[in-house]
Amino acid sequence: MDGYLITILSNIGMVSFVALSAYILLLSGQISFGQQAYFGIGAYVAGIATVMWQWPLAGALLFGSLAAGAAAGLVGLATLRLSGIYFAMATLAFAEIMRIAAELFVYRRDIGGIESGPDGVDGFRDIRYFFANEFSPLETCLIVYALLATVLAILCIIERTRAGRMLRQIGEDPLLAEVHGINVMSVRMIAALAAGAVAGLGGGLYAHLMTYVEPKSFDIMLGVHALAYGLIGGLGTAFGPILGVLIDIGLLESTRIFHGYRMIVFGGLVAVLLIVRPRGLLDEVAVSRIRRALRRRRDAGD
Amino acid sequence: MLDVQDIVTSYGKIEALKGVTLNAAEGRITCLLGPNGAGKTTLMYSVAGVLKPRRGTIKLAGDDITGQSPAAIVARGLALVPENRLVFPQMSVAENLDAGAYQRRDSAEVAVDIERMYTRFPRLKERRAQLAGTLSGGEQQMLAVARALMSRPRILLMDEPSLGLAPLIVEEIFRIVGELNKDGVTIFLVEQNVHMALKVAHHFYLMEQGRVTFSGEPGKLAEDEVIQRAYLGTSREKR
Amino acid sequence: MAAVDLAQNTLDGLMIGSSYALLAIGFTLIFGVMRRLNLAYGPTIMAGVYLGTAAFISFGAPILVILAIVVIGAAVVGLYVERLCFRPFGEAARTASMVASFALWMQIEEAAMHLLPRHMNPFPPLLSAPPLQIGPLLLRADHLVMLAATLLIAGAVTYFLARTRFGLAIRAVIDQPRAAAIVGIHVQRVMMLTFVLASAVGGLAGFLIAATDAQVTAMIGMWATTKGLVAMMLGGLGSVKGAIAGGLLLGVLEAHAQWFLGPQVRDMVAWGLLFVLLAFWPGGLMGSKALDRTMAVGRRV
Ligand SMILES: Nc1ncnc2c1ncn2[C@@H]1O[C@H](COP(=O)(O)OP(=O)(O)O)[C@@H](O)[C@H]1O
Numbered sequence: 001m002d003g004y005l006i007t008i009l010s011n012i013g014m015v016s017f018v019a020l021s022a023y024i025l026l027l028s029g030q031i032s033f034g035q036q037a038y039f040g041i042g043a044y045v046a047g048i049a050t051v052m053w054q055w056p057l058a059g060a061l062l063f064g065s066l067a068a069g070a071a072a073g074l075v076g077l078a079t080l081r082l083s084g085i086y087f088a089m090a091t092l093a094f095a096e097i098m099r100i101a102a103e104l105f106v107y108r109r110d111i112g113g114i115e116s117g118p119d120g121v122d123g124f125r126d127i128r129y130f131f132a133n134e135f136s137p138l139e140t141c142l143i144v145y146a147l148l149a150t151v152l153a154i155l156c157i158i159e160r161t162r163a164g165r166m167l168r169q170i171g172e173d174p175l176l177a178e179v180h181g182i183n184v185m186s187v188r189m190i191a192a193l194a195a196g197a198v199a200g201l202g203g204g205l206y207a208h209l210m211t212y213v214e215p216k217s218f219d220i221m222l223g224v225h226a227l228a229y230g231l232i233g234g235l236g237t238a239f240g241p242i243l244g245v246l247i248d249i250g251l252l253e254s255t256r257i258f259h260g261y262r263m264i265v266f267g268g269l270v271a272v273l274l275i276v277r278p279r280g281l282l283d284e285v286a287v288s289r290i291r292r293a294l295r296r297r298r299d300a301g302d
Numbered sequence: 303m304l305d306v307q308d309i310v311t312s313y314g315k316i317e318a319l320k321g322v323t324l325n326a327a328e329g330r331i332t333c334l335l336g337p338n339g340a341g342k343t344t345l346m347y348s349v350a351g352v353l354k355p356r357r358g359t360i361k362l363a364g365d366d367i368t369g370q371s372p373a374a375i376v377a378r379g380l381a382l383v384p385e386n387r388l389v390f391p392q393m394s395v396a397e398n399l400d401a402g403a404y405q406r407r408d409s410a411e412v413a414v415d416i417e418r419m420y421t422r423f424p425r426l427k428e429r430r431a432q433l434a435g436t437l438s439g440g441e442q443q444m445l446a447v448a449r450a451l452m453s454r455p456r457i458l459l460m461d462e463p464s465l466g467l468a469p470l471i472v473e474e475i476f477r478i479v480g481e482l483n484k485d486g487v488t489i490f491l492v493e494q495n496v497h498m499a500l501k502v503a504h505h506f507y508l509m510e511q512g513r514v515t516f517s518g519e520p521g522k523l524a525e526d527e528v529i530q531r532a533y534l535g536t537s538r539e540k541r
Numbered sequence: 542m543a544a545v546d547l548a549q550n551t552l553d554g555l556m557i558g559s560s561y562a563l564l565a566i567g568f569t570l571i572f573g574v575m576r577r578l579n580l581a582y583g584p585t586i587m588a589g590v591y592l593g594t595a596a597f598i599s600f601g602a603p604i605l606v607i608l609a610i611v612v613i614g615a616a617v618v619g620l621y622v623e624r625l626c627f628r629p630f631g632e633a634a635r636t637a638s639m640v641a642s643f644a645l646w647m648q649i650e651e652a653a654m655h656l657l658p659r660h661m662n663p664f665p666p667l668l669s670a671p672p673l674q675i676g677p678l679l680l681r682a683d684h685l686v687m688l689a690a691t692l693l694i695a696g697a698v699t700y701f702l703a704r705t706r707f708g709l710a711i712r713a714v715i716d717q718p719r720a721a722a723i724v725g726i727h728v729q730r731v732m733m734l735t736f737v738l739a740s741a742v743g744g745l746a747g748f749l750i751a752a753t754d755a756q757v758t759a760m761i762g763m764w765a766t767t768k769g770l771v772a773m774m775l776g777g778l779g780s781v782k783g784a785i786a787g788g789l790l791l792g793v794l795e796a797h798a799q800w801f802l803g804p805q806v807r808d809m810v811a812w813g814l815l816f817v818l819l820a821f822w823p824g825g826l827m828g829s830k831a832l833d834r835t836m837a838v839g840r841r842v
């Protein structure tokens with residue numbers, strides 16, 4: 001495989017984490033403009049762990065993801081009561097605060113003769129774990145996809161359990177869910193924690209794959225894109241957001257068919273697509289139809 | 303006056319009206335009774351153009367108005383007092399009345415009509431500058447009726463005007479319904495209060511699960527039988 | 542010394558804040574009738590301003606012609622956004638509307654980049670009078686014009702909403718859309734015209750901002766969306782008055798923060814205040830019981 005393809009694949013993988021993060025909250029009926037904050041937290045924390053504290057990658061990624069999840073929990077305490085535009089704006093406000101905090105954050109140390117660490121607006125450079133440990137691009141790409149597959153698998157399993165159904169019920173009608181005895185606040189809190197952790201994991205991977213992360217890497221554009229991917233790909237299944245990422249980055253950006261006009265094409269396409277399918281390509285109806293078809297084929301095969 | 307033929311209206315896949323045919327004669331009070339969820343409100347909104355029927359025709363004074371916009375239907379002389387009143391809560395009483403006259407261009411006449419409303423509903427005059435959202439339920443109902451009258455309708459549709467109101471106020475509402483009718487306004491009334499409805503109505507219909515199940519004059523059916531059917535429905539027993 | 546700084550900052554903040562207030566008025570009108578967020582609002586303004594800038598660069602168009610181009614351009618692009626992102630969706634598909642407006646944001650920005658590829662472009666200055674000296678305080682003449690224009694426009698919008706027939710229709714649609722339809726108001730037409738009106742007000746804001754800066758950057762779309770949103774939210778999402786208060790407050794706050802804490806912290810302070818307000822006092826500045834309904838609407842969006 002050539003380097004360009006691997007880079008594109010890695011990009012798709014990493015962005016998918018943020019898209020999944022936004023998707024989890026969308027299922028619970030909350031629109032977050034701020035999942036990029038947890039991506040950023042995960043990136044900085046994991047980067048600091050491998051570079052400054054010389055942690056192994058697995059521990060750093062886990063720690064970054066946990067830190068992002070914890071931050072999401074704290075933010076959730078203050079914001080989960082809100083909904084609609086209030087929640088969306090509160091999450092955006094937090095994400096912008098974090099981005100600006102990263103612009104101000106300087107934590108430089110001498111590590112093995114080189115000064116390293118986050119350096120304000122210039123970001124956090126030389127996160128060289130993969131390079132220092134001689135990982136090939138293909139190997140790093142595989143790591144991304146192994147982790148993405150794990151997250152996807154967990155999400156798919158959860159969606160088929162009672163907890164997953166509760167999440168969708170809350171998303172459809174929180175008042176009704178409350179009447180049915182579902183504790184809306186705690187389910188939303190769990191969703192927020194999980195969404196933060198997933199975005200944080202993506203951020204940790206991003207920092208190490210790109211070898212740097214800067215405040216610009218997690219501005220509002222990333223957040224709103226992540227939200228859009230779920231709606232384009234569909235809210236019926238966790239594969240929806242991934243499909244959204246594939247269409248945008250995989251199809252339009254990487255093939256360069258519409259070089260220079262990609263956004264003009266993509267923007268128009270998305271607007272028209274949403275008119276036809278307001279809950280995305282793989283919406284609930286499409287997903288249940290596909291499931292039925294699969295079941296029928298399996299039954300026929302038996 | 304109002305002629306509804308075989309109307310089907312649905313919410314998504316669920317048919318709330320499964321072929322409704324009825325008629326409100328000019329100059330009279332026609333009443334529609336039926337249990338909760340029968341589709342009465344859906345019918346009112348279908349006639350007023352807020353919901354689009356999937357099938358059937360609606361005629362107003364002989365003209366087909368099926369599928370027309372609410373604005374076009376108001377222009378033809380139909381006004382609706384909607385279920386739950388739906389006053390404009392953040393607008394004053396006076397502004398609510400102005401909004402009711404939205405389609406009229408004869409501002410001098412509108413001013414006269416507003417004064418008329420204040421004479422008919424003195425409570426509204428006292429509260430003309432108050433925000434409608436701060437009125438009591440009964441006052442809001444009066445306002446909703448007055449607002450509907452501001453378009454000078456030939457036919458007035460009223461969806462459960464007595465809902466949630468104290469008995470005295472219900473009496474007053476029905477007194478006004480009678481007065482309006484004497485002034486020549488055709489009235490098509492949805493009610494849960496069977497006793498009051500049968501007292502004023504010239505003709506009534508019973509509706510259950512999206513279908514008209516009975517049509518007749520008050521007195522044709524014993525009141526408690528009507529109550530039985532209107533509140534409890536008959537289909538449950540049949541099944 | 543410090544008192545003078547405070548006074549000067551407050552003055553500067555009010556001037557800049559007046560442009561935020563205009564942005565917030567447009568945002569509030571659109572949000573009011575649509576109950577949905579128009580993320581493409583800033584880019585709509587950008588489109589108008591870029592068309593005006595292009596006319597300035599290519600033909601040296603006079604400033605009043607540019608003003609007309611900016612306002613009409615923004616109104617037309619606003620109509621396009623309404624058609625594609627709002628008209629086709631019911632209120633139920635709020636998220637779809639919002640994401641569609643984001644998609645058009647991307648589209649409009651790229652189109653603007655094709656029109657004027659440079660990051661920074663010149664814009665004709667509003668006027669080149671020297672600053673006024675009032676005691677120890679300095680006042681830029683063009684800022685004064687901007688503040689005056691804002692007050693004028695805000696007054697006109699308020700009058701229009703309160704006293705005209707169409708203003709009544711807009712308020713009715715904002716207040717209770719179903720009842721508005723029942724009394725015979727063409728709700729869709731009102732929504733569309735409000736959208737266009739709000740986009741035109743946004744165009745005016747964009748013009749004033751570009752003219753006082755004497756330049757336009759590619760960031761103006763993003764800038765207008767975020768500043769307008771924050772000002773609208775600070776004002777409590779309910780009214781034109783709230784939007785003006787929110788805009789002015791944001792301007793004053795930023796001016797002080799910039800002076801005392803630097804430009805980076807400046808932006809953080811605005812977001813921080815918004816976060817705290819939302820988390821602990823979600824009614825906003827103009828929060829009151831009368832706003833409960835708007836709040837309920839906002840919650841559902
Ligand atoms: N907005 C709606 N969406 C879906 N179903 C609805 C909606 N409004 C009413 N229904 C359903 O349509 C049926 C008729 O309702 P409605 O017309 O309100 O009855 P009524 O006014 O006689 O109580 C009911 O089964 C109700 O659940």
Ligand SMILES: [Mg+2]
Binds near residue numbers: 385
């Ligand atoms: Mg009803």
